[in-house]
Amino acid sequence: MTVPEEVDVIICGGGSTGCVPAGRLANLDHNLQVLLIEAGEDNLNNPWVYRPGIYPRNMKLDSKTASFYYSRPSEWLDGRRAIVPCAHVLGGGSSINFMMYTRASASDYDDFQAKGWTTKDLLPLMKKHETYQRACNNPDIHGFEGPIKVSFGNYTYPIMQDFLRAAESQGIPVTDDLQDLTTGHGAEHWLKWINRDTGRRSDAAHAYVHSTRAKHSNLHLKCNTKVDKIIIENGRAVGVVTVPTKWVGDGEPPRKIYRARKQIIISGGTMSSPLILQRSGIGDPEKLRRAGIKPLVDLPGVGLNFQDHYLTFSVYRAKPDTESFDDFIRGDPQTQKKVFEEWNTKGTGPLATNGIDAGVKIRPTEEELAQIRSWPTPDFQRGWDSYFKHKPDKPVMHYSVISGWFGDHMLMPPGKFFTMFHFLEYPFSRGWIHVKSADPYEAPDFDAGFMNDKRDMAPMVWGYIKSRETARRMAAYAGEVTGMHPHFAHDSPARAYDMDLETTKAYAGPDHLSAGIQHVLSNQASRL
Incomplete structure (x- = not known):
């Protein structure tokens, strides 16, 4: 299916966090054009994803479904470099993780002290996404009609x-x-x-993206595509610049611009989201200048913590x-x-x-x-x-x-x-x-x-x-x-x-x- 160059909503990152709003928004209004961009490959019917018992294969250093970030050598690790794996496939961590059903503690949400983000506020959403396939003594806190099993x-x-x-x-x-x-x-x-019912992994992409695209044509998917940066005009995010996930040719990689009429969501995960923001000029101005990037938004917390x-x-x-x-x-x-x-x-x-x-x-x-x-x-x-x-x-x-x-x-x-x-x-x-430079x-x-x-x-x-x-x-x-x-x-x-x-x-x-x-x-x- 041809991907339009202008849509209503662009979602940058097709992990768990990106797949859910992509599917929900596309089902909310079938006239709403949504584009989901993912750096990894499509996970549709990928046996390395949907067969639960072989999940450790995704964590090997030659994995095609994960990427690995090498930390600086650390005196706290006796001079070693930590290796942090991140999902590199549609569905994100839900496609390759250990599949352990784990919820946060109520105080984790309540600690935000933010209106609309208390455990009481979020519980209906927790129930909405899941189908609890077991005998349940706590039916008031679990869901039984959601897409995730x-x-x-x-x-x-x-x-x-x-x-x-x-x-x-x-x-x-x-x-x-x-x-x-x-x-x-x-x-x-x-x-x-x-x-x-099937013995298959229940991941966010199959539950929210593939199921939607099988019925409706307003959810567009672009895999093997890296978001370089966000285009900001007059203080407003209006589009994204993308490059191929891998580029081995001579010279500059081909760049493609997609524009958004309504909204852009950055959901590249803990590692990629800060880098997208920084390459877009959003972050600590001094660090951005050292990397050769013009600061646009003074937000020094980007990439910290x-x-x-x-x-x-x-x-x-x-x-x-x-x-x-x-x-x-x-x-x-x-x-x-x-x-x-x-x-x-x-x-x-x-x-x-x-x-x-x-x-x-x-x-x-x-x-x-x-x-x-x-x-x-x-x-x-x-x-x-x-x-x-x-x-x-x-x-x-x-x-x-x-x-x-x-x-x-x-x-x-x-x-x-x-x-x-x-x-x-x-x-x-x-x-x-x-980031160390503007090079994605x-x-x-x-x-x-x-x-x-x-x-x-x-x-x-x-x-x-x-x-x-x-x-x-x-x-x-x-x-x-x-x-x-x-x-x-x-x-x-x-x-x-x-x-x-x-x-x-x-x-x-x-x-x-x-x-x-x-x-x-x-x-x-x-x-x-």
């Missing part, structure tokens, strides 16, 4: 019950709905953005009778044939889930806070007092169990595994991103800022302790994978017990384990 997927690994039992033995209550906007401490059988979760993985050996997806990941022909056939014919089986069937949101107890204060990095107490203490709906850490290891099995010993992945829910550390193809100056705030160290250590204590209580546990955990002294109760089941059982108690990990990790934290 929420379910347990069409397969659940038995390790889910093992994890929940172990978490409950630690005093973490198992709840029916951890995404009720108010519960900040608990464990649950985790829901997923997967359509129970980058915030991201720190995601860490801890890998454990699983007993031989534990069901995992390891053989599938390894490429075992019989396993893959069986899994693909089941999903192709019935939409069920291991390919119809993400392998992340249970997880927790947790807050430290008073006793744990006292322990954290005794560590060489006691700064978290300030953050707790100012941000968490009086808002019980805000969890500090999250961790989940993954039914296998989806990394490179060539680097692993033979056997079966399960993985704990954990992240800090609300990092205090902040980074920034800024030049990599930006990016500092992820990971761990540059001392308040983030202690909760990360504490989260690792909690998840490891959960793992050692699980029936599937057969030791830590040596090299995938911090190194502890040979006589430490926290050392890895790789394939040493009897010794592991002897040291699985929380008192010995917690004391050993706290001692060694707090010393590591002190050095960092």
